[in-house]
Amino acid sequence: MGECGSGATSGALGEREIIEAVKARLEMMPGMPVPFGDDVSAVNVDGKRVAVLKTDMLVARTDVPAGMSFWQAARKAVVMNVSDFAAKGALPIAALVSLGLPGSLPREDVEAIASGLNAGAREYGAYVIGGDTNEASDVVIAVFLFGTAKRETLMLRGGARVGDIVAVSGFFGKSAAGLRVLLDGCKVSEKLREVLVSSVFMPHARLKEGLALASSSAVSASIDSSDGLAWSLHELARMSGVGFVLESVPVADEVRRFAEFNGLNALDLALYGGEEYELVVTVKPKFWVKAESAVESVGGRLLPIGKVVRDKRVILKLDGKKQLVEARGWEHFKSKP
């Protein structure tokens, strides 16, 4: 990335290498209802219900572009956790937050963070019920989300089967384009800027859609697209032991216009972006109508983009031409816009 301007940072280990190194040192809990490495973790509560748990940390220095307020950053820290609940069909109930704050941070910034956390939780029916604060060099917002789900309707990453329809809950590329505007100085009209930047500053989780899909029992596998559409597809494929052939990629109109104006590839922005909170799911063909109407009944939409296949690659067929969708996207430490 970085075609319009500035550079990249790097680290010794990539985020996924770190996760593997950590995982290798952990004893696994027996009988986990959700495998390690899925969007959320879960614990059996009784025969039917599971407690759903998730943590996702936001570090202002690396995750918050200039121009984004503390209120927005804190709200987003909650929303990105809610999005993982949405992808599993779990209901968020309560959030706890561990805050790392520089000693010099003014009181109004602390208050803005608190209000943003509250706003993010209340938007999705949850409450912030506790937390911890510590002195740290960076502003660090570690959100922990708790909720519940029916064990049998949890939508995991590993259930996609050959023949299933691949579908998404919206159009892609706006946050990738927004980040280019913010970080790389890409040019854009004032109106377009507003749309693209607001997708970065004020993301929304597809919670209603996720809960409706879980209730429909029509979904065989699900993930959110927070690491980018391409990466999410590869994760679903890897965890399910399948591949995908895509016949379309829903690129947002605004992204097409932005890409044209800046000489960028709109498809790349849609596939290899990130910080975008759509759902990526697979559905058995006989349940398609059920899945589609479940999402539409809550005001959303479900866009079919391809099929699950045996060949374990992710291929995009456009205008009769095939191209390989690469397993890359948004990764902390290694890729920065």
Next chain:
Amino acid sequence: MGECGSGATSGALGEREIIEAVKARLEMMPGMPVPFGDDVSAVNVDGKRVAVLKTDMLVARTDVPAGMSFWQAARKAVVMNVSDFAAKGALPIAALVSLGLPGSLPREDVEAIASGLNAGAREYGAYVIGGDTNEASDVVIAVFLFGTAKRETLMLRGGARVGDIVAVSGFFGKSAAGLRVLLDGCKVSEKLREVLVSSVFMPHARLKEGLALASSSAVSASIDSSDGLAWSLHELARMSGVGFVLESVPVADEVRRFAEFNGLNALDLALYGGEEYELVVTVKPKFWVKAESAVESVGGRLLPIGKVVRDKRVILKLDGKKQLVEARGWEHFKSKP
């Protein structure tokens, strides 16, 4: 503090001021089984059981003294959360961890952190089942602990009543003395050093004791002493609307010897230390034997130190002399050893 050597850092806002500023901006969840600001948070799961939730963050730069390994720091990050569960009589089941890591951190340090997290959880029967990693300037370990408890046996901070016996689960001052050795260069024999420093590097949570006390239903109020004995007593008093008259403070023998050798006040080390994970509880006199034998049945001890009184101060009566126990202890941002 700092009588033996180095100085203090400070911040614009104290930890408790920050918590108040945050709390004021949050909408409270209706019907919370545990009030905001107690050691843990909780959510009703069914009529009888509650989900218990806790987060406590460790920042290496401010919370980890020189000489403490990453393995020990990570283990301690779990143990300090378990200690809050112990104080409420809740069973820890699963931990999630958000890690902030400098990009330059070597792989072996990441592995040591993971092993330490696993060790801390397994010691108390819990498992690490998920988490998140991010690039950050400091090593940040935010642990999120989930477990369950019977709603009716939860031991809250606010239940102490006039006439109850105040008791603790052990002797105090070792971690305060250990920090003086580590941070202020206080002098000590090699053998004593080992004991004092290990209480800082390898703390233990009184989980068995806490669970046994909860089962006994003999406790009217409970807190852990992680912010220091004096501070914990004042918190119990404040949340219960009472005061305490203490007749003794159990000071560890090693602390008496250390204090004498360095010309320090052993009582001050025991009262105003912190990072010590004993339980501080109140018990109705008619339940005393029940409480004591519950703790002894799991190999622990319960030491009576005073009485709950109407006068909302905390007074220590020693050798016929009264002294006021101050509401100070271990506070991030404002007090550093």
